[in-house]
Amino acid sequence: MTAKNILNADLHCHSVVSDGTLTPEALAERAKTNGVELWALTDHDEIGGQHRAAAAARAQGLRYLTGTEISVTFANETVHIVGLGFDPDDTAMLNGLHTTRGGREQRAMEMSDGLAKVGIQGAYEGALKFVGNPELISRTHFARFLVETGVCKETSEVFRKYLTEGKPGYVPHRWASLRDAVNWITSAKGVAVIAHPGRYKFTANEEYALFTEFKSHGGQAVEVVTGSHTVQEYVKYAETAKEFGLAASRGSDFHSPDESHTDLGSLPFLPGGLIPVWELLEDRIQ
Ligand code: AMP
Ligand code: MN
Ligand code: MN
Ligand code: MN
Numbered sequence: 458m459t460a461k462n463i464l465n466a467d468l469h470c471h472s473v474v475s476d477g478t479l480t481p482e483a484l485a486e487r488a489k490t491n492g493v494e495l496w497a498l499t500d501h502d503e504i505g506g507q508h509r510a511a512a513a514a515r516a517q518g519l520r521y522l523t524g525t526e527i528s529v530t531f532a533n534e535t536v537h538i539v540g541l542g543f544d545p546d547d548t549a550m551l552n553g554l555h556t557t558r559g560g561r562e563q564r565a566m567e568m569s570d571g572l573a574k575v576g577i578q579g580a581y582e583g584a585l586k587f588v589g590n591p592e593l594i595s596r597t598h599f600a601r602f603l604v605e606t607g608v609c610k611e612t613s614e615v616f617r618k619y620l621t622e623g624k625p626g627y628v629p630h631r632w633a634s635l636r637d638a639v640n641w642i643t644s645a646k647g648v649a650v651i652a653h654p655g656r657y658k659f660t661a662n663e664e665y666a667l668f669t670e671f672k673s674h675g676g677q678a679v680e681v682v683t684g685s686h687t688v689q690e691y692v693k694y695a696e697t698a699k700e701f702g703l704a705a706s707r708g709s710d711f712h713s714p715d716e717s718h719t720d721l722g723s724l725p726f727l728p729g730g731l732i733p734v735w736e737l738l739e740d741r742i743q
Pocket of ligand 4 (some may be wrong): 469470471526681
């Protein structure tokens with residue numbers, strides 16, 4: 458019998474429905490080509506692509522779980538909570554995500570004003586050209602505009618120089634609460650997952666509080682193997698998963714063939730001794 462952690466599951470990526478550059482159909486094809494055995498599309502704050510993704514996966518003979526990645530504000534930081542295996546037609550979840558997306562247009566206009574002050578004109582209109590979903594204008598779309606216009610060579614440079622805290626295009630934003638995000642997912646019969654915990658700038662105490670509160674709200678899993686983690690972080694968060702009794706997830710966080718350094722299906726397997734999140738979701742796999 459194959460060990461249960463040996464599965465090429467990729468449960469985190471983005472399409473044009475949020476800030477990726479490929480359609481759900483192109484992602485399904487790429488996932489299949491790359492040997493993915495279980496896939497989820499997890500667009501930011503949006504589940505409008507779920508029926509397309511599930512149909513595209515079916516057409517490829519690829520097993521599928523519904524997915525999303527919800528922006529949350531916790532301890533003054535933005536934290537991402539992935540949801541997997543929920544009902545994509547759940548009304549409370551659809552409404553909650555709609556509200557979460559609501560502040561993005563205003564924020565984008567303020568980002569554009571901040572960039573104008575350092576001589577970068579027309580960033581709002583420029584970013585809009587890259588947007589696939591008008592409700593989901595994100596920093597990534599601004600980054601693509603600044604690369605297109607030659608202000609920076611690559612998107613990571615744009616984030617470093619313009620779009621992170623203290624930089625001219627950064628606008629603080631209040632996203633959903635941790636409690637609401639976990640409740641939307643679990644009430645829609647899904648599993649909530651802390652996305653890429655290694656990326657947050659938390660102290661050890663704040664990180665402990667995040668995991669403790671997440672668990673108390675009904676969260677059940679954490680990303681251990683992700684494109685955002687180092688090998689050391691795989692080890693660290695495998696231990697954290699065991700300590701908190703959480704299942705483990707795996708996902709590339711793929712956005713674009715031109716930008717992402719981790720392709721769909723290309724990560725190492727989950728370490729042994731963990732409960733893979735797909736074990737909790739067997740009856741939700743399509
Ligand atoms: P937003 O939801 O508008 O704040 O945008 C967040 C998105 O920006 C993330 O989901 C990533 O896709 C992207 N992002 C954040 N930080 C970076 C970075 N340092 N380099 C490249 N992309 C980033
Ligand atoms: Mn993104
Ligand atoms: Mn994320
Ligand atoms: Mn992501």
